[in-house]
Amino acid sequence: MAVTTRRADAQRNIAAILTAAAECLSRDPAASTSEIAKAAGVGRVTLYGHFPSRAELVDAVFVQAIATGEETLGQVDLTGDPREALARLTESSWQLVDQYRALLLAAQDALPPGRVQELHADPMARVERLLERGRAEGVFRSDLPTSWLVSVMHNVMHGAASELQAGRITSDQAAPYITATLLSAFAPA
Amino acid sequence: MAVTTRRADAQRNIAAILTAAAECLSRDPAASTSEIAKAAGVGRVTLYGHFPSRAELVDAVFVQAIATGEETLGQVDLTGDPREALARLTESSWQLVDQYRALLLAAQDALPPGRVQELHADPMARVERLLERGRAEGVFRSDLPTSWLVSVMHNVMHGAASELQAGRITSDQAAPYITATLLSAFAPA
DNA sequence: CGTAACTCGTACACTGGTGTTCAACAAGAG
DNA sequence: CTCTTGTTGAACACCAGTGTACGAGTTACG
Structure with a gap:
């Protein structure tokens, strides 16, 4: 579970998801995980891979x-x-x-x-x-x-x-x- | 659509639904129609009969x-x-x-x-x-x-x-x- | 008392979301 | 270059709600 051992692209994706989520939720507080994943340029499954x-x-x-x-x-x-x-x-x-x-x-x-x-x-x-x-x-x-x-x-x-x-x-x-x-x-x- | 031609029990039910809805929604803003109907002592279908x-x-x-x-x-x-x-x-x-x-x-x-x-x-x-x-x-x-x-x-x-x-x-x-x-x-x- | 208005429960179709599984594929780390 | 970690879309199960359809049963009203 060492956060440091995360692969580089995973860290990039986590950051992308976080910023995309901030944008989406600021537009619509009820934004779905699909919307957020799409906005982050990432598959929905990937999102769930990082956030339970x-x-x-x-x-x-x-x-x-x-x-x-x-x-x-x-x-x-x-x-x-x-x-x-x-x-x-x-x-x-x-x-x-x-x-x-x-x-x-x-x-x-x-x-x-x-x-x-x-x-x-x-x-x-x-x-x-x-x-x-x-x-x-x-x-x-x-x-x-x-x-x-x-x-x-x-x-x-x-x-x-x-x-x-x-x-x-x-x-x-x-x-x-x-x-x-x-x-x-x-x-x- | 004359409101005056409503049968007495219908009017009673409408009133009951209205007050039950006020109670339920005051407790939980997301209260469902089922909850409200139940609280009003009325079937859900009846509720939809009065409120589209x-x-x-x-x-x-x-x-x-x-x-x-x-x-x-x-x-x-x-x-x-x-x-x-x-x-x-x-x-x-x-x-x-x-x-x-x-x-x-x-x-x-x-x-x-x-x-x-x-x-x-x-x-x-x-x-x-x-x-x-x-x-x-x-x-x-x-x-x-x-x-x-x-x-x-x-x-x-x-x-x-x-x-x-x-x-x-x-x-x-x-x-x-x-x-x-x-x-x-x-x-x- | 008979009829029209109303109610009931169950069942169904639909929607829109969440979270999981799977098997194939891509990319970083050493 | 290989192995591990990560990513992918599609498919699925699930849930909770809304609104509708139906047929049988009740109740007011004249």
């Missing part, structure tokens, strides 16, 4: 997406005025949420309950840390739980993705709208 | 839910200070969102795109009217589109439903949290 089930494939894609996202978010400067830091974090997070919107849906109904939440632990912790620093400095409200504020941020961003898809806002309006809303919502009473 | 397809059944249930909701919301006092009116409207809306959460999911993937939006027109208009009055009186912000504010309200409430389901908040915390968040988010800069 559709669920495990979705899981792998999702893990990869989170990892990529974490890399981006890790580069955001979270120092200085917490409000400005939040604006920067929002900008980057929004890009990711928008990009991976459909993939999230796919994960939610292919993965066991709680798994999605589990994989979101790291990005959520990052937001929480920032919010708590802001509270300590008195620029964010302390009358509501931090976890609630995180949830608000999450949902406002996903709402923006819906509004964008529905054509009620444009893609360059999204980030400023979200930021304006959150800064106001998080301000102390 | 699963989609039309879901539509009927959803229409009914919206109508019931509208009745409740219509009784909310929206006069006086717009902020207090918003608090009252939030309280009532939250009950409905929480109750019909799963049903909404069912509608979203059984009904043609746009249909859900279409049926939400009335409740959305009510919120919009209140928000615009508040803007005119200077107690709500005017730097963001009304439709965006409506969307924020919608998403914060649905987010609360998720938090509740995940056990991160309790059901009596939800309404105050939502209200506190929205009043702050909608305040003028």
Whole structure:
């Protein structure tokens, strides 16, 4: 089972399947294994040779997406005025949420309950840390739980993705709208 | 096709199917016609005798839910200070969102795109009217589109439903949290 | 009470997906 | 160059759901 002993073409195929799956699932969260295999330029049997089930494939894609996202978010400067830091974090997070919107849906109904939440632990912790620093400095409200504020941020961003898809806002309006809303919502009473 | 010429037992069955469907779909958005028929104490064939397809059944249930909701919301006092009116409207809306959460999911993937939006027109208009009055009186912000504010309200409430389901908040915390968040988010800069 | 409306269960055809098996074939590793 | 690992398409079994057909049985309604 040594991963290192995989033949070169097998590794290439695994990568191709992973990226094809990311594309397909981002277009249609219910994309079938046939579609994905075809998009990867690979036989369906080959796909099953590498991923025992559709669920495990979705899981792998999702893990990869989170990892990529974490890399981006890790580069955001979270120092200085917490409000400005939040604006920067929002900008980057929004890009990711928008990009991976459909993939999230796919994960939610292919993965066991709680798994999605589990994989979101790291990005959520990052937001929480920032919010708590802001509270300590008195620029964010302390009358509501931090976890609630995180949830608000999450949902406002996903709402923006819906509004964008529905054509009620444009893609360059999204980030400023979200930021304006959150800064106001998080301000102390 | 005169609806009035339906036999009494047929009308009873239609009602039974409708309420059973509401229950089942609220528990599981993917509930099958067999489950619903069984819950209604009716044969599956009978169900298809009254509703030509699963989609039309879901539509009927959803229409009914919206109508019931509208009745409740219509009784909310929206006069006086717009902020207090918003608090009252939030309280009532939250009950409905929480109750019909799963049903909404069912509608979203059984009904043609746009249909859900279409049926939400009335409740959305009510919120919009209140928000615009508040803007005119200077107690709500005017730097963001009304439709965006409506969307924020919608998403914060649905987010609360998720938090509740995940056990991160309790059901009596939800309404105050939502209200506190929205009043702050909608305040003028 | 008789008839039309309604209901019932079973059975069937169809669809669209998942996951497996097989035997032939291709390609990388040493 | 050979052997092992990997790939391939076609075929198959399976499942779960939707929607339809039929014939016999019930129930309201006038």
